[in-house]
Structure formats: C-alpha cells, structure tokens
Amino acid sequence: MPVTEAAQTTAKKTLPDAQTVTAVKHWNDHLFSFRVTRPASLRFRSGEFVMIGLLGDNGKPLLRAYSIASPNWDDELEFYSIKVQDGPLTSKLRHIKEGDEIILRPKPVGTLVLDALLPGKRLWFLATGTGIAPFASLMRDPETYERYEQVIMMHTCRTADELNYGRELVENLRHDPLLGELYGEDFANRLLYYPTTTREESPQMGRITDNLSSGKVLDDLGLPPVSPETDRAMICGSLAFNVDVKAVLEGFGMREGANSEPKEFVVEKAFVGEGI
Ligand code: FAD
Ligand code: A2P
Numbered sequence: 427m428p429v430t431e432a433a434q435t436t437a438k439k440t441l442p443d444a445q446t447v448t449a450v451k452h453w454n455d456h457l458f459s460f461r462v463t464r465p466a467s468l469r470f471r472s473g474e475f476v477m478i479g480l481l482g483d484n485g486k487p488l489l490r491a492y493s494i495a496s497p498n499w500d501d502e503l504e505f506y507s508i509k510v511q512d513g514p515l516t517s518k519l520r521h522i523k524e525g526d527e528i529i530l531r532p533k534p535v536g537t538l539v540l541d542a543l544l545p546g547k548r549l550w551f552l553a554t555g556t557g558i559a560p561f562a563s564l565m566r567d568p569e570t571y572e573r574y575e576q577v578i579m580m581h582t583c584r585t586a587d588e589l590n591y592g593r594e595l596v597e598n599l600r601h602d603p604l605l606g607e608l609y610g611e612d613f614a615n616r617l618l619y620y621p622t623t624t625r626e627e628s629p630q631m632g633r634i635t636d637n638l639s640s641g642k643v644l645d646d647l648g649l650p651p652v653s654p655e656t657d658r659a660m661i662c663g664s665l666a667f668n669v670d671v672k673a674v675l676e677g678f679g680m681r682e683g684a685n686s687e688p689k690e691f692v693v694e695k696a697f698v699g700e701g702i
Pocket of ligand 2: 554624666671
C-alpha cells in the first residue's frame with residue numbers, strides 16, 4: 427500500500443465518527459458549503475442540527491453545532507458555513523477538501539422542525555446569514571409543501587454576494603424533478619423567495635423586521651395580512667435578530683412553540699454570539 431494511503435487508513439481508525447468530504451464550494455471569503463458522506467444509521471428531521479468538527483491541536487475533537495442543510499431524503503449531508511477569522515474550528519474547517527474527513531456526531535436535535543408547529547396555511551422561514559441552513563433543508567423536503575400551501579423564504583444579509591447560496595438553491599428547486607412532478611407550474615407559487623440586503627444596493631432591501639412590520643413584503647408578494655389563524659414561522663439568525671423578530675410575530679398574535687408543545691412559531695440561534 428502506498429505510504430499516503432496507509433496514512434489515510436490510520437487516520438480513519440483514529441478519527442471518531444469520521445465522515446468523508448465529497449464536495450466543497452467557496453461562496454466568498456467568509457462563506458462556504460460542503461457535503462459529506464452520511465452515516466448509514468443517521469435519521470434526522472429536516473431542520474435539525476448536529477455537532478461536527480475536526481481534531482484540535484491537542485488531539486481532542488473540536489466540535490461545533492451545525493444545521494444540516496440537506497433534506498432528510500438525501501444520501502449525503504450538506505453544511506453551509508461561516509469562516510470566522512481566528513475561529514477555533516472554522517479557521518481549520520475552511521481548508522477542507524474533497525476526500526478529507528470530518529467528525530460528525532450522529533445525534534440530531536433542534537427546534538426548527540415541522541412537528542413543532544401547529545398546522546396552518548403559510549409557513550414563513552426568516553433567516554439572516556448562515557441562518558438559512560436549516561431552511562435549505564426544509565425547502566428541499568416535499569413534506570414541507572404537503573403540510574403548507576405556501577412557503578415564504580425571507581433571507582437577509584448585509585451584501586448581495588452573501589445571498590448567493592440561498593439564491594442558487596431556490597433556482598435549482600424551481601427545476602427539481604420531484605417537486606416539479608408534484609406541483610408543476612404551481613410550484614413557483616408554493617415557494618416564494620424574498621432575499622434582501624441591508625448594506626449594499628440590490629433589487630429588494632431592508633431588515634426582515636422592518637419589511638414584516640411595515641407590510642412591505644406582503645405588498646410585494648401579494649399576500650394577505652399575517653394572522654395567527656393561518657401563518658406559521660421559523661426564525662434563525664443572531665440572538666438580536668431572533669429577539670426582534672419574535673417581538674414582531676408576537677405583535678401579530680403568534681406564540682412561540684416547541685417540539686413538546688407546537689404553536690405558531692419556533693426560534694433557533696444560528697450561532698452563539700460573543701459573551702452569550
Ligand atoms: P466560534 O468560537 O464558535 O465563534 C466565534 C464567533 O464567531 C462567535 O462568538 C460569533 O460572534 C461568530 N460566529 C460564529 N458562527 C457564526 C455564524 N454562523 N454566523 C455569523 N457569526 C458567527 N455556523 C455555521 O456556519 N453554519 C451552521 O449551519 C451553523 N449552525 C448552528 C446551529 C446552532 C444550533 C448553533 C448554536 C450554532 C450554529 N453555527 C453554525 C455556529 C457554529 O456552531 C460555530 O460557532 C461556527 O462554526 C464558528 O466556529 P469557530 O470555532 O470557528 O468559532
Ligand atoms: P443591518 O445591516 O441593518 O445590521 P449581522 O452580520 O450583523 O449578523 O447581520 C446580518 C443581517 O441581519 C444584516 O442584514 C443585518 O442588518 C440584519 N440584522 C442584524 N440584526 C438584526 C436585528 N436585530 N433585526 C433585524 N435584522 C437584523
């Protein structure tokens with residue numbers, strides 16, 4: 427066996443819960459996505475997160491929470507990641523290449539699951555930055571459209587290039603054979619996409635909180651007022667974003683639910699901020 431292959435075999439034995447990287451795409455200097463093999467035994471609900479990572483310099487696993495961005499029917503797992511300057515994990519993870527291994531603890535959890543919401547007509551996905559990752563999973567899961575007549579994906583970033591991962595994903599979904607077969611031309615009306623920027627000119631601008639409170643998004647998309655009778659929502663962004671969106675939804679008469687007690691909306695942090 428060549429030396430490099432022997433070394434890889436040894437690495438495989440020492441890395442716990444190892445999965446192999448199958449693809450990597452860099453979206454800009456601070457965002458990338460990658461796919462890894464899926465453990466045969468891993469079952470998850472679209473929207474959940476797992477702990478993934480690499481071996482740290484001390485030889486111990488260095489793990490962080492990551493939303494699974496692929497749907498539960500996919501035979502690989504996809505992740506969408508920030509590259510934090512000097513971040514303990516992402517300063518290493520940003521260098522992964524096809525064929526490398528990562529650690530993946532196969533214990534999915536999380537609140538952004540369809541079961542944590544009461545039935546309704548419209549489902550809003552409200553995300554900033556990498557907070558779109560759980561919705562990348564849910565948007566690609568046919569069960570989402572079985573449960574809701576309409577899904578509205580609002581994604582806001584500072585600049586236009588930060589929207590590209592979500593934009594490409596939605597464009598690909600428009601040509602998805604499975605969803606096309608199920609909904610045909612009507613799929614364009616089943617998934618509405620509302621990307622905005624806040625610090626760079628783009629066709630649609632503004633914070634999600636402002637576009638919801640002012641009703642601008644409703645006017646632009648031709649939707650009726652948000653109501654606790656018909657509308658459900660999932661929120662994923664920074665703590666400040668989550669707190670502010672939650673207040674807006676509560677202003678519409680919606681209540682926060684959980685796996686154990688489904689209500690009108692659920693919230694999850696896209697990351698744990700400094701000092702929190
Ligand atoms: P850390 O020491 O973990 O973070 C350093 C600082 O970077 C943080 O204090 C924060 O200010 C900032 N930061 C961390 N993550 C982000 C982010 N995603 N966006 C903006 N700023 C950030 N990260 C992802 O990239 N993709 C995901 O799908 C994802 N899912 C998560 C799900 C949950 C439930 C939680 C709690 C976190 C999630 N994170 C996700 C964040 C992730 O766990 C790590 O924080 C991130 O990978 C950076 O790791 P690090 O060790 O390099 O830096
Ligand atoms: P803004 O540019 O007006 O701050 P960040 O990179 O700081 O996490 O922000 C990501 C996106 O989320 C930005 O477009 C930002 O808008 C928006 N944002 C940040 N905080 C909030 C908040 N509390 N409410 C609504 N939108 C927010």
